[in-house]
Amino acid sequence: MGFPLFYALKRMSGMAWWLPSWLRRDHAYRLELGSALEYDARREGRDPVVVSASSSAARDRVASSLSELTGRVLSIAAADWREVLPDQPLRLYERDNEGRTELVPLYGGEALDLQTPIPRGVATTDPAAMRWLTEIQGRTWTPIRHRELGTRLLRDMFVSPELVRTTRDGVGYFSPGGVLIRAGASLESVVVRPTLRPRSVLEQLRAALEPHGWTSEPSDKGI
């Protein structure tokens, strides 16, 4: 899991490096890595750590020998890789179109006709060729992360779980969202306006479990 972990951390935190065994023998890479650890990590106030998802022994060995490997005097500790996953990962959004908090009324427990944001600064030669992801984030409600729930929460708009899923902060869906998009049509005319129906924890558990033959009820202790 070394490379995927490196890539995820690089994307989520903005600063990570990969050091498989063959690169530990690469003098040029070791020098460049040592310089980055000594100056770049310090400049941003980061704690340099060594992690591994595949071998804690290799991790500890590298942590204790990194100064020798890089030719720098480094204070660097070994850590569990789960501890360095950022609580708030960096994300790529369209510049100046990252979305704003809006008050949305509920009618019968549903938020109707939610506005799907449309890319403003980037366009394709054929408008119908543009695709993007939209995420609805609730202020006081987040769903359980399960692939069965996406279509239950955004009702009637999405018939396939391939187009919608629950996320850490809400519900994400594929945009513009229409299954059939007429060539040359504008994005404004084809983009979906989904309806969100927030469900209770129990309703979500039932939706996730019932397809597998399970039932769920609150315990008699009320928990």
Add this chain to the structure above:
Amino acid sequence: MPTVEQKELLDRRLAPFRERGDSEWLHSFNATSGLAWPFTDAASFDELPGSIVNPIAPGGAARTLLLTAIAGRVPLALHGSLSERGVSVVNEPLRRRYRWASIVVDRRRGGQPTYPWAIADQGLATYHAAPWRAGHAAVVVADTAWDFLCSTRSSA
């Protein structure tokens, strides 16, 4: 190669970028043909950079993998599409290991050339929730370049 179970897990986690009814679509994707639903073909953006520097690793699939992750890569099919749109693609073979290392360690120096990822990153910016905590700078240790293909292969 990944097992059937690993591929199924990957497919499930990729929703909504999963096309129903064709479990092989992602795994056969190799950038030799044009993109199809559900991806956006970045080569079809209205605005493209005038020139792209396409760095070429000094040898070895793992060096190429790391370089691609950091700077991107222009495969042949994309090279053709970009040329038709008037984008100049300048191949830069990285013959010296120091040059390769300086790119993949990615120290955010100013004056960087326009690498291939700039095509897809057009119009995007990095955002984070407030308050921002810089957190860690992680060195990820692994035993082989390919340990993600078989997690049980690792050794101490």
